[in-house]
Amino acid sequence: MESNVELTEIQQFYKNRTFFLTGITGLLGKLVLEKILRSFQVKRIYVLVRDKDGSDAETRCAAAMDSMAFGPLRRVDPEFFNKVSLIVGDCEKPDLGLNEYDKNLIMSEVECIFHCAATVDLGASLKKAALTNVKATRDLLDIAKQMKNLKTFVYISSVHSNFPQYEIHEKFYDLTGGKLVEILEFSNDQILDERASELLQGWPNAVAYTMNVAEDVIRRHGKSLPLCVIRPSLMVSSAEEPVTGYIEGISGLQGATVSYALGINRVNYYENGTLDIVPVDYVVSIVVAAGWYTGLQNIRMGKGESSTTEPPIYHCISSQEKPVTTDEWMGVTETECKEVPSVKMCQLPMSFQTACYQNYMLLTFLLHTCMAFLCDICLKFVGKKPVIMDIYKKLHKDQENFRPYLLRQWYFSNDNTQKLLKRMSFKDRELFNFDILTLNWQAYFVNYVRGVRVYLLKDPLSTVTEGKKKQEKKFMVQVITASFICVALYIIGKILLYKVIFKLFRKY
Template identity: 30%
Template structure:
């Protein structure tokens, strides 16, 4: 039997990961620890929301995602080290000791850290997505044994174009000019001027991600770097556990429908959903790191589903309507109903009638029972999250993905068994049938033993 070429690449190597506590980062770390013999994974973590780095590091492993790893590789903790730092600080804000260890030992880098809030203030989005990447790459240039850097971008960097190739496009605003301009603005001024700055881009996320790619092309200076562009990253297909998800941003807004907090969706007939399961995404990233040292100029990998295995928003809606009866949540405020419309005015009107009116009634009930009214505030926030996805779920693009296909062709049978990233392997009927189950268990923290209670409520 042939040995995996990808496994050989990772054997006894040291890997540095940014964004390791996020949705993609956690799945990536789990896969590397379980399926490869990497010597060490360094995970860059910053203190956040009153939690220190040690606490965040320990909490990262306290979820079902890592259960299989704990059984199969119980020594996993000896191969992963938390590094205190922050991408927006000079030299990542590292201690001198950590800095020297990373410089001398790191072989492979996965840059996953990013601000993924579509509505992030442009100053903050620039600092995290553009400046943070520049700080990291400047640091990577000091590494003595660097073999590969994978920069995680998005398939929607130039979402105002009809077709998107695996190339780095020139950005109309140079990153240095953007920094000079934004430094002079307050957060309020930057927010007010955002439409005139981003122009054709739909939000600050795609705008800064596109700027980052253009910057990488300019400053990479021979670094062995590649750009990985996934579409909408959704719950796992099979590995290490079926339908795992812990992020409302990763199509987890389905959880808002399941809780009946949102009841209206803007829907355009015939729209493809460019969703890619997170376990296939991370396997593709691992393979990209192996492929990058053989490529020049900077390779770009469009990791999408519509080219080879399309699925539609219609498929998703059908699955929701079926799945909500199979896996209703005991935490739902009332019976979930989903109204679909392609008309923007009707969508606005239905939001007021079905989302806000019910939320106000629920808050009134809270006031009458001496509880704090929070439902309307929550529904308005969740509605903004859903609105930001509407453009991406109701627009079709023409992508090319030749580099991803050629990467798959380079792999051998053992590679494909260990790192199955070919999107054609996904059976969407199977995926969608379990999608809501995963939302219920992992995202809403609603165990299956509450199903009888929830089903009784659904029948009222």
């Protein structure tokens, strides 16, 4: 952004600010970082990154900023990373794993906090989810209360943080969070493990539950802070920024698209209904805009007055203004997968949809388990390691974890979000767009599938022609195989039928 360009109200608010970001190795945190660097004249951005899986924090931070998400920014400002400072820490450790020097540095310099870090693995244990989603949030609130110049604090939750509710508004709900907080503060890990099934009763997984508990922590301990909560629905690839169709992470809806494109998944089990999804760049924009308005309100009210009110909540959803059904999403994505087939496909992409659990179990047994068993036998026969059954076990586990979100319907309100949109200037609404009415779903899904192909399958669009040739070959193999099976079943059935008839009537 050129210094001689007139700044918008949001840009002026964030000008020369110092930021603290968590979760920048994840999709949302990474895109929030990119958006801040591309849109604002910042002073400094401190990012919290931990050592993981044998890679140190510095390597992981460099890898995050070397991703394709920063491509457009890199072309404009090749040295953008000079404004970013690494803080080594860990959300699973007390005080986010910060040493005393870094903690004091953050407390004295940081003005804006964007807390994007969270455990979102639907199969995560209660312990892991509680440490990252609850304990880290509580510790960051304690640090924020000691910050000298804090202007805004944005916490990213999820609309499914109140999963047991059917009607969810932009407010806090009284559920069962207090028990977990007490266990985290006054008990050991063994007690947490022993009471996991009790605490998670009525919840689909530890992620949704701990996000609800984290919201309760914010509600109780964040009243004195200029704080707001963002609840996005299921996040999918970017609509426009930083690049069209950008996505990371093979899980949830993205995982379903990948497994279909590769020809691995043959069966989908869901109840057709409204599927609330939102492009990740829309979430990034509302994070920035809500942070601006929260800080602005805090300045207007004066220090301390905000302590009498609960932090505002903003839903970033699509079901109110521009709903999409699960059948529409499934149909369009499958059609587009066939338009740009991947050269990495294992089988011809095709699948069956069912809303009957018994049908789902039968079809997965025949089309997944039996097929995997036969393939593994063939691999053993040629001296290779049998891996197909393991692939399907992981697929079925991921489907099981995500299934609750496809079998249930909610009503989400978004009054606060609509009011926030109206408070923004026309220029800010262009720069930080989260108005779902501006989105063309048909065009979006075309780019979504291509984004999955490029960013998740690592298969460039230059190989589409080759992919179509492979798709035609797979189709012929499928036809020949199906014909062979039908003929074989016919012959076997005829032989068995004649034998049965012969035995029944031979005495006559």
